[in-house]
Amino acid sequence: MTSSSTASLRTPLHDIHLAAGARLVDFAGWTMPVNYGSQIREHHAVRRDAGLFDVSHMLAIDVDGAQATVWLRQLLANDVARLATPGKALYSCMLNDRGGVIDDLIVYKVADNRYRIVVNAGTADKDVAWMRGHIGQHGANLNLIPRRDLAMIAVQGPNARAKTWAALPELASVSHDLATFSGVQAGEVFIGRTGYTGEDGFELSLPAAQAARVWQALVAVGVTPCGLGARDTLRLEAGMNLYGQDMDEKVSPLDAGLAWTVDFRDSTRNFTGRAALETHPARNKVLGLVLEGHGILRAHMPVFAAAGTGETTSGGFSPTLEKSIAFARLPLDTQPGETVDVDVRGKRLPARTVALPFVRHGKALI
Numbered sequence: 459m460t461s462s463s464t465a466s467l468r469t470p471l472h473d474i475h476l477a478a479g480a481r482l483v484d485f486a487g488w489t490m491p492v493n494y495g496s497q498i499r500e501h502h503a504v505r506r507d508a509g510l511f512d513v514s515h516m517l518a519i520d521v522d523g524a525q526a527t528v529w530l531r532q533l534l535a536n537d538v539a540r541l542a543t544p545g546k547a548l549y550s551c552m553l554n555d556r557g558g559v560i561d562d563l564i565v566y567k568v569a570d571n572r573y574r575i576v577v578n579a580g581t582a583d584k585d586v587a588w589m590r591g592h593i594g595q596h597g598a599n600l601n602l603i604p605r606r607d608l609a610m611i612a613v614q615g616p617n618a619r620a621k622t623w624a625a626l627p628e629l630a631s632v633s634h635d636l637a638t639f640s641g642v643q644a645g646e647v648f649i650g651r652t653g654y655t656g657e658d659g660f661e662l663s664l665p666a667a668q669a670a671r672v673w674q675a676l677v678a679v680g681v682t683p684c685g686l687g688a689r690d691t692l693r694l695e696a697g698m699n700l701y702g703q704d705m706d707e708k709v710s711p712l713d714a715g716l717a718w719t720v721d722f723r724d725s726t727r728n729f730t731g732r733a734a735l736e737t738h739p740a741r742n743k744v745l746g747l748v749l750e751g752h753g754i755l756r757a758h759m760p761v762f763a764a765a766g767t768g769e770t771t772s773g774g775f776s777p778t779l780e781k782s783i784a785f786a787r788l789p790l791d792t793q794p795g796e797t798v799d800v801d802v803r804g805k806r807l808p809a810r811t812v813a814l815p816f817v818r819h820g821k822a823l824i
């Protein structure tokens with residue numbers, strides 16, 4: 459084991475990562491595995507078979523009470539009223555008054571006026587404070603409970619569900635017919651058919667004391683432990699934003715390629731940030747870039763297109779495509795299929811614009 463971490467927070471699986479020889483780093487104040495030897499091997503395991511991630515640094519927040527739905531409809535840019543039946547989930551941004559993104563998150567409808575929200579590790583404390591500060595008149599009829607007693611494990615890949623059932627047969631019957639982007643409670647385990655890789659699979663929330671047993675059972679049936687490095691290249695290929703890099707409190711979802719997560723349809727739903735979004739429409743569009751030659755695209759590189767200049771927000775090497783790829787905010791008139799130049803360490807290198815995602819369900823889409 460090697461470690462460059464000075465973080466103080468550890469997940470319930472910390473000792474297992476140490477024993478497996480993981481390289482540990484600080485991520486949002488948590489000591490987390492970045493890889494277990496080969497990031498490329500871990501990436502391919504998820505695309506081709508099944509990979510296993512410790513995501514216990516993320517925070518589940520349970521919300522219930524008579525005003526839970528009303529409150530969430532005001533708090534989030536997407537509309538939880540779209541969750542017509544228990545078990546359904548949606549992805550949303552939580553915005554400030556200027557329309558900037560405080561965080562992006564997933565909301566599961568557990569029952570009428572009962573929800574589970576999963577937020578990012580680096581914004582968790584800020585998110586809870588913001589939520590509590592915006593309870594207002596709903597306080598007497600609203601409970602908000604951060605669940606730091608839970609561990610979270612993601613199993614992702616084309617064989618992820620089958621291997622989860624092999625390792626944890628008690629989960630098979632309740633999750634076998636679970637639809638994509640839905641969740642269900644199975645005893646003490648909450649199963650979400652969601653993920654951050656562009657592959658099928660589950661995200662499991664369970665009591666921290668059970669995490670080691672579940673992790674080891676999954677490894678025993680051939681699921682490959684994976685670190686943050688593979689998680690980043692997988693989400694990049696899948697066209698999925700990373701908070702703090704592709705958007706933040708100064709960036710509107712309309713400028714981060716997330717307009718599809720903002721629901722304007724109910725004109726009476728005055729969610730936080732709505733007025734700012736309606737006053738300031740999108741100033742750019744987000745497209746993918748594929749570097750035509752050698753080099754590596756990174757964040758914050760200038761991009762020169764026919765319609766004007768832009769900037770990369772995330773970038774790296776795609777193990778699936780064996781090319782360097784990036785997200786870029788570009789002028790609105792820029793279209794997929796154009797050739798642009800990217801300033802890579804002082805040299806202008808040609809790249810091709812593409813619609814996102816680059817890869818989904820193991821297949822290249824470009």
